[in-house]
Amino acid sequence: MKSGKKLLLALMLVAAASMVLALMSGSVKIGWQAIPGSGLDHELLLHLRLPRAVNAFTTGALLALAGALMQVLLRNPLADPYVLGISGGAAVAALSAMLVGLESTGTSIGAFLGAMLSMLLVFGLSGFDRHSRLLLTGIVVASGWGALITLILAVAPDGELRGMLFWLMGNLDNSSSPYPGLIALILGLMLSLPLSRDLNILARGDILASSLGVSVKRLQFSIYLICALLTSVAVMTAGSIGFVGLIVPHGLRRMGGHDHRILLPGAAFLGGSLLLLADTLARTVVAPQQLPAGAIMALIGVPLFLYLLRRKP
Amino acid sequence: MTPLLEAHQLSVLAGGKWACKGLDLSVSRGERWGILGVNGIGKTSLMHALCGIREIQSGQIRLKGRPISEMKKREAARIVGLLFQDSEDHFPSTVLETALIGRHPHIPPWQRESLEDERIALEALRAVGLSGMERRLANTLSGGERRRLALATLLVQDPELYLLDEPTNHLDLRHQIEMLDLLASRAAEKALVMILHDPNLAERYCDRILLLIEEGQTMQGTKEDILNEANLSRLYGYPIATIRGPHGRIFFADQTVPASGLKAGCL
Numbered sequence: 117m118k119s120g121k122k123l124l125l126a127l128m129l130v131a132a133a134s135m136v137l138a139l140m141s142g143s144v145k146i147g148w149q150a151i152p153g154s155g156l157d158h159e160l161l162l163h164l165r166l167p168r169a170v171n172a173f174t175t176g177a178l179l180a181l182a183g184a185l186m187q188v189l190l191r192n193p194l195a196d197p198y199v200l201g202i203s204g205g206a207a208v209a210a211l212s213a214m215l216v217g218l219e220s221t222g223t224s225i226g227a228f229l230g231a232m233l234s235m236l237l238v239f240g241l242s243g244f245d246r247h248s249r250l251l252l253t254g255i256v257v258a259s260g261w262g263a264l265i266t267l268i269l270a271v272a273p274d275g276e277l278r279g280m281l282f283w284l285m286g287n288l289d290n291s292s293s294p295y296p297g298l299i300a301l302i303l304g305l306m307l308s309l310p311l312s313r314d315l316n317i318l319a320r321g322d323i324l325a326s327s328l329g330v331s332v333k334r335l336q337f338s339i340y341l342i343c344a345l346l347t348s349v350a351v352m353t354a355g356s357i358g359f360v361g362l363i364v365p366h367g368l369r370r371m372g373g374h375d376h377r378i379l380l381p382g383a384a385f386l387g388g389s390l391l392l393l394a395d396t397l398a399r400t401v402v403a404p405q406q407l408p409a410g411a412i413m414a415l416i417g418v419p420l421f422l423y424l425l426r427r428k429p
Numbered sequence: 430m431t432p433l434l435e436a437h438q439l440s441v442l443a444g445g446k447w448a449c450k451g452l453d454l455s456v457s458r459g460e461r462w463g464i465l466g467v468n469g470i471g472k473t474s475l476m477h478a479l480c481g482i483r484e485i486q487s488g489q490i491r492l493k494g495r496p497i498s499e500m501k502k503r504e505a506a507r508i509v510g511l512l513f514q515d516s517e518d519h520f521p522s523t524v525l526e527t528a529l530i531g532r533h534p535h536i537p538p539w540q541r542e543s544l545e546d547e548r549i550a551l552e553a554l555r556a557v558g559l560s561g562m563e564r565r566l567a568n569t570l571s572g573g574e575r576r577r578l579a580l581a582t583l584l585v586q587d588p589e590l591y592l593l594d595e596p597t598n599h600l601d602l603r604h605q606i607e608m609l610d611l612l613a614s615r616a617a618e619k620a621l622v623m624i625l626h627d628p629n630l631a632e633r634y635c636d637r638i639l640l641l642i643e644e645g646q647t648m649q650g651t652k653e654d655i656l657n658e659a660n661l662s663r664l665y666g667y668p669i670a671t672i673r674g675p676h677g678r679i680f681f682a683d684q685t686v687p688a689s690g691l692k693a694g695c696l
Contacts, residue, residue, distance in 0.1 A: 187520070191519050192519070193519060310538070310539070313533065313536075313538075316522075316526075317530050317533055319519065320516070320517055320518060320527075320530065321516075321517040323477065323482055323513070324513060324516070324517070326482040326502070327480055327482050327506065327511040327513075328506050328530065328531070328533045328534055329501075329503035329504075329505065329533060329534040330502065331502055369521055370521075374520065374521055374523065374526055375522075377541075
């Protein structure tokens, strides 16, 4: 078996293991016998832990997949799903929704619309003619959103502040429906996997790709749309969670996943597993208190990434 | 027989200046063209225009008699391939993976590279002297090795017309000759168009020459007609002299004639 397939298989096993761990962990010990049964354990497992675990996994997977795509699109290893001001736009919309007193559904929809709006804005302002302009426009727009976020936090009533801060740090306990994330993940993989071979070539430059028969403009636009969808749904599900989208694709590349046919699904599995593990830790370490999953994610991610970076490829 | 490449009344702008204006060019199988011109005159832009990856201002380009604008990109990529001046690698990939991307236009969108594709890639790596480096990361190679990897990728693409943008970039003397020998050996059933900065390589490896002079003016013809002291001195704005060597003429920048005297004299 080729090394790429081995890597993918290993990542699938890691994903399965982290899912099992997430479902088994918590303040109440639940065994497998609870699955078919009824009663409190069954309720707890299927209606609390499972949706949350699925949300954590899909959010991590969406962000890592979007990060891998965004890095090829911008051909910049520093790109992450939020680089085009996406999380900022989402945050401004979500916090505004909280400010006017909307419930969690309203906040989620606001986040989704804000993310989409920000992407359209950046795209509209920069076009596709220059990568550097797209990236710079995104960074500048993101700074603008950052300023608005600060303003909203400054005028928000004290009662709302804690919720807002948790949203900004990435929050998985608002028990939103797992379906949007699942659907977006499946759709994202179905749409991006057929582009993998083209992406391998695009990673080596626009004009090289063009000379090898890749329709560059169409490919870039497709990646852009897929990224917009993936990131918006991720932000809608869990607020802004940094780091996954940046490090997971890099980590995989250092493990030998250069080919996007391995890298894209691999990023989804690894990103999902990492965030799921982070969230499991976040809700168990100092239970019953819950920590923000985004912060735990970064705490796991930093040493892991530094290790990968120093290791000889 | 239909030429592989025809440009008809082609005008290309490069950086606000005309690289060529109303250029008519026809490249047939077996021909080896050299393009010469000073830095920034638009040689690369013209070359990119010829394979359809750069917008042209007017005129038409045909590949095997069909307008390139009406062709699928993959189809065009099977006819014409380009060796770039420099390669980009922002992300790691192995030498073999890099060479394999040359197969892209030959593999249907939904298929993977076959063992046969891999064999072709290994064969090309062997031809450029990179055997044994297949698993190395391309960005750990030296400048000259990367250049040879880029050539291997082009050999893997196996187009009918090779467009070579400064193929000898980064290569030492021996590898320059080996690379051009390798390309020339394939030229019998293919065609080569190469941008060169050394008239001596043009003298040795080309049979036809296109000079990009200035303001879109061009001059073309057989090597014997075009490569001479007067044309080259005018082209480079510096006195070029020749001596006769055992295997043909040798061009060199003549320090004995002051450049100022040239402007008054030859032109």
